[in-house]
Amino acid sequence: xxxxxxxxxxxxxxxxxxxxxxxxxxxxxxxxxxxxxxxxxxxxxxxxxxxxxxxxxxxxxxxxxxxxxxxxxxxxxxxxxxxxxxxxxxxxxxxxxxxxxxxxxxxxxxxxxxxxxxxxxxxxxxxxxxxxx
Amino acid sequence: xxxxxxxxxxxxxxxxxxxxxxxxxxxxxxxxxxxxxxxxxxxxxxxxxxxxxxxxxxxxxxxxxxxxxxxxxxxxxxxxxxxxxxxxxxxxxxxxxxxxxxxxxxxxxxxxxxxxxxxxxxxxxxxxxxxxxxxxxxxxxxxxxxxxxxxxxxxxxxxxxxxxxxxxxxxxxxxxxxxxxxxxxxxxxxxxxxxxxxxxxxxxxxxxxxxxxxxxxxxxxxxxxxxxxxxxxxxxxxxxxxxxxxxxxxxxxxxxxxxxxxxxxxxxxxxxxxxxxxxxxxxxxxxxxxxxxxxxxxxxxxxxxxxxxxxxxxxxxxxxxxxxxxxxxxxxxxxxxxxxxxxxxxxxxxxxxxxxxxxxxxxxxxxxxxxxxxxxxxxxxxxxxxxxxxxxxxxxxxxxxxxxxxxxxxxxxxxxxxxxxxxxxxxxxxxxxxxxxxxxxxxxxxxxxxxxxxxxxxxxxxxxxxxxxxxxxxxxxxxxxxxxxxxxxxxxxxxxxxxxxxxxxxxxxxxxxxxxxxxxxxxxxxxxxxxxxxxxxxxxxxxxxxxxxxxxxxxxxxxxxxxxxxxxxxxxxxxxxxxxx
Numbered sequence: 001x002x003x004x005x006x007x008x009x010x011x012x013x014x015x016x017x018x019x020x021x022x023x024x025x026x027x028x029x030x031x032x033x034x035x036x037x038x039x040x041x042x043x044x045x046x047x048x049x050x051x052x053x054x055x056x057x058x059x060x061x062x063x064x065x066x067x068x069x070x071x072x073x074x075x076x077x078x079x080x081x082x083x084x085x086x087x088x089x090x091x092x093x094x095x096x097x098x099x100x101x102x103x104x105x106x107x108x109x110x111x112x113x114x115x116x117x118x119x120x121x122x123x124x125x126x127x128x129x130x131x132x133x
Numbered sequence: 134x135x136x137x138x139x140x141x142x143x144x145x146x147x148x149x150x151x152x153x154x155x156x157x158x159x160x161x162x163x164x165x166x167x168x169x170x171x172x173x174x175x176x177x178x179x180x181x182x183x184x185x186x187x188x189x190x191x192x193x194x195x196x197x198x199x200x201x202x203x204x205x206x207x208x209x210x211x212x213x214x215x216x217x218x219x220x221x222x223x224x225x226x227x228x229x230x231x232x233x234x235x236x237x238x239x240x241x242x243x244x245x246x247x248x249x250x251x252x253x254x255x256x257x258x259x260x261x262x263x264x265x266x267x268x269x270x271x272x273x274x275x276x277x278x279x280x281x282x283x284x285x286x287x288x289x290x291x292x293x294x295x296x297x298x299x300x301x302x303x304x305x306x307x308x309x310x311x312x313x314x315x316x317x318x319x320x321x322x323x324x325x326x327x328x329x330x331x332x333x334x335x336x337x338x339x340x341x342x343x344x345x346x347x348x349x350x351x352x353x354x355x356x357x358x359x360x361x362x363x364x365x366x367x368x369x370x371x372x373x374x375x376x377x378x379x380x381x382x383x384x385x386x387x388x389x390x391x392x393x394x395x396x397x398x399x400x401x402x403x404x405x406x407x408x409x410x411x412x413x414x415x416x417x418x419x420x421x422x423x424x425x426x427x428x429x430x431x432x433x434x435x436x437x438x439x440x441x442x443x444x445x446x447x448x449x450x451x452x453x454x455x456x457x458x459x460x461x462x463x464x465x466x467x468x469x470x471x472x473x474x475x476x477x478x479x480x481x482x483x484x485x486x487x488x489x490x491x492x493x494x495x496x497x498x499x500x501x502x503x504x505x506x507x508x509x510x511x512x513x514x515x516x517x518x519x520x521x522x523x524x525x526x527x528x529x530x531x532x533x534x535x536x537x538x539x540x541x542x543x544x545x546x547x548x549x550x551x552x553x554x555x556x557x558x559x560x561x562x563x564x565x566x567x568x569x570x571x572x573x574x575x576x577x578x579x580x581x582x583x584x585x586x587x588x589x590x591x592x593x594x595x596x597x598x599x600x601x602x603x604x605x606x607x608x609x610x611x612x613x614x615x616x617x618x619x620x621x622x623x624x625x626x627x628x629x630x631x632x633x634x635x636x637x638x639x640x641x642x643x644x645x646x647x648x649x650x651x652x653x654x655x656x657x658x659x660x661x662x663x664x665x666x667x668x669x670x671x672x673x674x675x676x677x678x679x680x681x682x683x684x685x686x687x688x689x690x691x692x693x694x695x696x697x698x699x700x701x702x703x704x705x706x707x708x709x710x711x712x713x714x
Contacts, residue, residue, distance in 0.1 A: 039691060039695070047687060050687070050695070053694055053695070054615070058615050060223075064219075065219065065220055068216070068219055069220065073441070073444055076209075076436075076440035076441060077437065079428035079429060080428075080436070080437045083427065083429060094343070096428045097205055100205065100209070100211075101208060101211075101485075101489050104215070104216070105215065105483075105486070106482075108215060108218075108478055108482065109479055109482060111219060112219055112222050112223075112474070112475045112478045115222060115471075116222070116471050116475050119227070120468060123468070126695075127698070127699055130699060131699065
């Protein structure tokens with residue numbers, strides 16, 4: 001850590017960052033064992049990194065997808081077993097109308113939003129993992 | 134309901150589409166512009182464009198028509214069309230973009246490094262695209278027929294011409310603008326009228342939509358029968374007009390129809406009296422409004438099987454539609470592809486709130502469509518029926534314009550993607566010229582098909598295209614992206630095992646009359662058996678042929694799943710080359 005000369009105190013903190021971090025990309029690329037390089041050279045370790053990412057994403061995708069669509073897919077069965085449910089009314093709408101027209105959209109959006117957030121997070125974590133020297 | 138305003142609206146939409154397209158022509162110069170808009174489209178533009186492209190004739194007129202006729206079982210269409218995007222988002226959006234594929238065949242080749250897989254995927258993409266274009270053209274014919282009385286083929290011809298000319302001149306770049314513009318146009322065209330219609334319904338005393346009575350004519354109603362129709366009258370009813378009843382010619386006189394079945398000839402025009410119960414189409418379940426509003430009221434055999442088959446087809450079919458996939462290539466990266474899809478999910482949810490309301494109001498105000506079987510026209514007829522005078526005509530014009538926008542935009546998207554497949558895989562003609570020749574071919578085939586199909590509801594036809602996509606290209610995408618064990622042989626076998634039966638079933642229901650044979654539902658809703666077939670054949674054959682594993686599958690997996698900004702491509706160097714060859 002270098003400190004600025006005492007005679008010229010600089011109010012901007014950004015200057016310290018410039019001094020302490022590498023100025024070019026060249027030194028980073030030369031680091032021998034970064035995860036990026038492991039993957040690009042298809043080493044065993046690289047394959048493990050990739051498998052972990054793919055598994056995490058697959059598990060996330062499948063579970064969000066199955067929970068949301070599975071909940072929807074229960075409805076026809078429910079209405080077939082218990083037709084009386086169709087006469088139940090919510091907000092002046094018959095239950096099937098309420099569930100399929102009104103309730104599904106926010107549910108799907110919420111599921112989608114959750115998925116995007118989690119997927120981006122796991123990609124960030126993956127990036128941190130493989131870019132670590 | 135012939136209205137000058139509606140004709141003006143249709144003309145304005147057609148001209149507007151051409152104008153926006155011409156604007157695109159000035160900016161699109163290179164081949165890359167033509168195919169993928171040079172990949173400079175932001176998520177909001179892209180999502181609007183996907184929405185504009187996706188909301189087809191089936192969404193705009195078809196869903197309301199089916200709900201109007203068959204009740205809440207049909208709500209699975211809008212729910213499935215929306216939920217399909219959730220499946221697409223969670224399972225394929227980002228990897229598909231990262232694969233760098235422009236069309237499905239491109240993906241097949243990138244993933245499996247095999248011409249064989251590519252050829253099969255191309256043929257299926259073409260089949261699905263044409264199957265999907267057909268109902269768009271039929272819907273256009275229906276719209277023009279409803280608003281102007283022109284014969285059915287006129288609308289189909291106009292849509293084909295506008296779309297082909299537009300795609301040929303501007304390509305994808307202009308199409309992205311056109312599509313984004315079309316989404317907002319369609320949303321306006323379906324939302325504004327329904328607001329007024331609901332107000333009108335309130336003003337009329339907000340009559341219950343679920344009365345325990347059969348629909349009746351609210352006023353003296355003149356009805357034109359477009360084709361030979363068999364109707365069933367529940368009580369005797371006296372009608373006036375000209376036409377053919379039970380084989381006897383009637384000229385402008387009063388006829389009393391006794392209770393029972395009657396055959397009304399093509400082109401007959403009769404006026405039905407106010408407050409008479411509406412006779413119903415012989416092939417349609419006769420329901421009181423109360424029974425209609427309950428689930429399982431469609432009178433279909435095996436309703437649970439039908440519902441699940443529809444759910445499977447729409448949830449999984451969305452990702453296999455050729456025009457949807459093209460849009461993902463115009464995202465800059467995988468993360469943007471996900472965000473785009475999420476926005477699409479929102480845009481679709483808003484739109485799909487509207488058609489069920491049209492369907493429900495139709496029970497009260499346009500019950501004669503239950504008799505003629507032209508249920509798809511309910512969205513178009515309601516505004517002029519419910520609101521008197523110029524206001525109703527203007528709203529009717531807005532709806533007609535929006536419907537026309539729906540046919541134009543979906544057809545444009547399909548023609549672009551089919552032209553891409555045709556020029557690269559079938560005709561093998563490169564460059565802008567090849568693309569233009571392919572465009573003409575992509576439009577002409579479905580136009581020819583409209584002349585031989587047997588007018589089934591447009592949403593049902595679209596459902597068949599979804600079923601084929603779900604049973605062939607969906608397994609290819611899902612298993613190809615998430616499993617590294619899938620082999621070339623497995624991919625081909627799976628696509629054929631799912632796609633061929635689904636396609637056959639679709640063509641049989643569309644072009645022949647299966648009547649009410651017990652297997653009818655297996656053919657008209659094939660997804661529940663063809664989708665598991667496609668998936669399991671693809672997986673099992675892959676396990677049996679491990680020697681046919683495509684070369685460099687690990688490298689492909691890195692490309693599909695690793696975030697782009699890390700410079701990962703599994704190729705040994707850190708330069709990322711994701712351009713198409």
